Amino acid sequence: MSITIQNLNKQFGNFTALNNINLEVESGELVALLGPSGCGKTTLLRIIGGLDVQNSGNILFHGKNIAHRNARERSVGFVFQHYALFRHMTLFENVAFGLRVKPKKERHNETEIKRRVHELLQLVQLDWLADRYPAQLSGGQRQRVALARALAVEPQILLLDEPFGALDTKVRKELRRWLRRLHDELHVTSVFVTHDQEEALEVADRIVVMNKGEIEQVGSPDEVYANPGSPFVYEFIGNVNLFHSRTHALWTHQHGDAIAYVRPHDIEISSDPHPSSLTAIVKQIRAIGPTVRLETATLPDGEIVEIELSRERFNATPVSVGDKVFIYPRHIRLFEEKKKNPEFSAIAHHS
Numbered sequence: 561m562s563i564t565i566q567n568l569n570k571q572f573g574n575f576t577a578l579n580n581i582n583l584e585v586e587s588g589e590l591v592a593l594l595g596p597s598g599c600g601k602t603t604l605l606r607i608i609g610g611l612d613v614q615n616s617g618n619i620l621f622h623g624k625n626i627a628h629r630n631a632r633e634r635s636v637g638f639v640f641q642h643y644a645l646f647r648h649m650t651l652f653e654n655v656a657f658g659l660r661v662k663p664k665k666e667r668h669n670e671t672e673i674k675r676r677v678h679e680l681l682q683l684v685q686l687d688w689l690a691d692r693y694p695a696q697l698s699g700g701q702r703q704r705v706a707l708a709r710a711l712a713v714e715p716q717i718l719l720l721d722e723p724f725g726a727l728d729t730k731v732r733k734e735l736r737r738w739l740r741r742l743h744d745e746l747h748v749t750s751v752f753v754t755h756d757q758e759e760a761l762e763v764a765d766r767i768v769v770m771n772k773g774e775i776e777q778v779g780s781p782d783e784v785y786a787n788p789g790s791p792f793v794y795e796f797i798g799n800v801n802l803f804h805s806r807t808h809a810l811w812t813h814q815h816g817d818a819i820a821y822v823r824p825h826d827i828e829i830s831s832d833p834h835p836s837s838l839t840a841i842v843k844q845i846r847a848i849g850p851t852v853r854l855e856t857a858t859l860p861d862g863e864i865v866e867i868e869l870s871r872e873r874f875n876a877t878p879v880s881v882g883d884k885v886f887i888y889p890r891h892i893r894l895f896e897e898k899k900k901n902p903e904f905s906a907i908a909h910h911s
């Protein structure tokens with residue numbers, strides 16, 4: 561089931577929460593809505609699910625306008641951050657709930673309900689806990705039950721709002737890999753809200769980057785990471801060094817008032833000068849897993865430049881704190897800095 565969002569606007573009083581959103585989610589896709597707190601992700605998800613109503617604009621499911629359909633009639637499954645399981649019901653009953661409350665003519669008989677619930681619990685690998693109560697489960701297990709419960713009514717669309725937000729990092733990582741595998745098996749069109757860029761990059765087929773109620777960029781994880789369309793996306797996804805062309809004309813090729821963006825892993829470090837190198841002093845060295853992060857300060861102005869090297873690369877040319885080094889970018893992206901308008905536009909892209 562595809563989702564089409566056309567010219568969607570949402571106001572809360574005078575506040576514009578969503579400004580002219582246009583988006584196409586293809587059938588069977590897993591799309592992440594990614595952005596900082598308050599950018600409108602949850603509002604958009606709630607409107608898609610029929611839990612909230614837009615001020616203007618349309619939402620189409622599979623080409624059909626669904627404005628008149630309420631949440632129940634949209635065939636949508638929800639999973640929220642805080643596991644909304646019924647505490648007094650076993651896992652089995654929690655998952656069976658949606659099937660039991662179906663209108664009589666659509667309801668399956670008890671044997672079929674049992675079969676379906678066990679199948680779903682097997683899918684989320686919790687069938688062995690069917691008789692337990694939610695309080696007897698870990699947070700990660702509860703979220704898997706919440707997902708099984710959302711899937712029980714065979715939704716055409718699955719909406720997930722920070723489903724792993726309340727869990728610790730290790731469990732989060734496991735669950736997102738698990739969600740990706742589950743999605744590959746089921747292919748239910750899914751929209752997933754997160755403010756965690758790593759989560760979006762790892763799980764989604766496509767990422768919708770949102771900022772202040774607007775869409776900044778839509779693309780595959782690779783596109784969004786390797787080719788950010790705006791300074792906002794550059795800064796939001798991955799670490800980045802920022803340089804003003806006035807101070808670093810060498811790297812920005814004298815592009816007037818431009819801002820240069822360079823990823824820490826796109827900076828080369830050498831003990832010999834290079835035609836476009838800046839001189840810098842190594843201030844700090846931190847090894848984090850397989851990478852080594854260096855903090856350097858350029859000479860003479862002391863601007864901090866972060867550099868990331870693989871451990872092998874670092875070991876091949878080791879440096880120490882206090883060393884003078886030459887640094888130059890392998891890949892740089894320039895955005896024009898407009899004086900009146902705080903918006904930026906890309907003006908160059910070179911490697």
Ligand SMILES: Nc1ncnc2c1ncn2[C@@H]1O[C@H](COP(=O)(O)OP(=O)(O)OP(=O)(O)O)[C@@H](O)[C@H]1O
Pocket residue numbers: 572575577595596597598599600601602603604755
């Ligand atoms: N019912 C409401 N009444 C008034 N303002 C609201 C309401 N719901 C949301 N907002 C505002 O709309 C903006 C977008 O909220 P929304 O929850 O969609 O953001 P979000 O991107 O999901 O953020 P978070 O990651 O923190 O959940 C916020 O500034 C929020 O304060």
